[in-house]
Amino acid sequence: MPQRDAVSWTVLIGGFVKKGQFEQALEWFREMQLSGVEPDYVTLIAVIAACADLGMLGLGLWINRFIMKQDFRDNIRISNSLIDMYSRCGCIGFGE
Numbered sequence: 001m002p003q004r005d006a007v008s009w010t011v012l013i014g015g016f017v018k019k020g021q022f023e024q025a026l027e028w029f030r031e032m033q034l035s036g037v038e039p040d041y042v043t044l045i046a047v048i049a050a051c052a053d054l055g056m057l058g059l060g061l062w063i064n065r066f067i068m069k070q071d072f073r074d075n076i077r078i079s080n081s082l083i084d085m086y087s088r089c090g091c092i093g094f095g096e
Helices: 006-018 022-034 041-054 057-069 076-088
Strands: none
Touching: 006 022, 006 041, 022 041, 041 057, 041 076, 057 076
8 A cells, every 4th residue: 555544544444344354354454553553433433344244242342442542432423333233243232
């Protein structure tokens, strides 16, 4: 990728999620973190969707903690994505 900013990473990660290649999306999210680029809310929604489709509750919980530390906790789209992930992972009570 010539320009490695949050937008380019998000396009890459979101593309993998749309194609159903959730493991690859999460691998690229890890690479994004290692490169020091901070995700935006669109990135987080894509990663939460990948966690939901893979049933990766542990990573989803980590992302939830990350969201609480950042300035995303009041974002309704992220909240809806988390509720969806928890319900698909069989833990709807975590969405409260």
